[in-house]
Amino acid sequence: MAQPVIHKLEAESHVAIALATYIADLSAKFIAAKGSFSVVLSGGTLIDTLRKLTEPPYVSSIDWSKWLIFFLDERVVPLSHSDSNYKLAYDGFLSKVPIPESNIYPIKEKLSPEEAAEEYEQRLKHLVANGTLKASPVTGFATFDLMLVGMGPDGHVASLFCWHFQRFEKNKWVTFITDSPKPPPSRITFTFPLINSASEIAMVVTGEDAADAVKVALGEHASYGYPLPVQKVSPEGNLTWFLDNEATSELK
Numbered sequence: 393m394a395q396p397v398i399h400k401l402e403a404e405s406h407v408a409i410a411l412a413t414y415i416a417d418l419s420a421k422f423i424a425a426k427g428s429f430s431v432v433l434s435g436g437t438l439i440d441t442l443r444k445l446t447e448p449p450y451v452s453s454i455d456w457s458k459w460l461i462f463f464l465d466e467r468v469v470p471l472s473h474s475d476s477n478y479k480l481a482y483d484g485f486l487s488k489v490p491i492p493e494s495n496i497y498p499i500k501e502k503l504s505p506e507e508a509a510e511e512y513e514q515r516l517k518h519l520v521a522n523g524t525l526k527a528s529p530v531t532g533f534a535t536f537d538l539m540l541v542g543m544g545p546d547g548h549v550a551s552l553f554c555w556h557f558q559r560f561e562k563n564k565w566v567t568f569i570t571d572s573p574k575p576p577p578s579r580i581t582f583t584f585p586l587i588n589s590a591s592e593i594a595m596v597v598t599g600e601d602a603a604d605a606v607k608v609a610l611g612e613h614a615s616y617g618y619p620l621p622v623q624k625v626s627p628e629g630n631l632t633w634f635l636d637n638e639a640t641s642e643l644k
């Protein structure tokens with residue numbers, strides 16, 4: 393991995409603008425190079441921070457028809473449920489931009505967490521096999537163009553939490569948990585080998601709740617005696633941090 397790029401911005405509103413500019417530039421670059429742009433969304437506050445993309449000048453400058461949307465983690469609830477990351481993303485972002493519905497890949501409903509994870513993994517493998525997604529020549533895992541990753545105050549990313557063995561998964565692309573410390577309990581999640589095969593990862597973290605974990609993640613505090621999940625984010629490609637003043641309040 394190249395040295396991470398760290399944007400320490402004055403306020404969340406500056407993060408929203410910097411993030412929109414970064415994403416619009418990557419969209420143009422990947423579409424020119426390969427004809428599509430695969431984007432993986434987290435849940436949480438990230439979706440609201442994407443709001444600038446739905447406004448001028450970004451909204452009209454992006455070729456939305458070439459975007460493919462995936463979900464880094466998802467709560468195992470119906471897609472219309474208020475806990476669903478798909479619903480959060482749809483209401484806050486996807487319904488406001490003209491991405492074709494067939495280019496959006498939500499989880500399948502009415503499956504157990506284990507079945508939903510397996511089904512999503514098989515769907516991703518099928519998209520690699522038919523050439524819709526590329527695979528890493530190094531690991532064989534799908535290579536997404538851009539992953540937009542949030543982080544919880546405990547340093548979790550996706551639904552990979554400190555005390556869960558899933559964060560050590562080496563073979564599966566997508567796994568599941570039924571005892572998430574952040575509600576709701578049942579979720580599916582990309583694993584670290586899949587996350588780290590990405591071409592670009594943006595860590596988007598705002599708010600003071602995350603300040604301690606940001607300090608650890610950026611190496612200014614050794615650790616809490618155990619590694620945080622966020623410390624395993626180390627993509628084959630580039631890592632860029634977008635942080636507001638509150639998230640950086642514990643940094644020197």
Ligand SMILES: O=C(O)[C@H](O)[C@@H](O)[C@H](O)[C@H](O)COP(=O)(O)O
Pocket residue numbers: 434435436437438465466467477541542543544545548549550551574
């Ligand atoms: O299902 C979810 O809740 C998320 O995908 C999760 O991994 C989220 O990205 C972090 O918890 C940060 O959430 P906040 O941005 O709301 O702090």
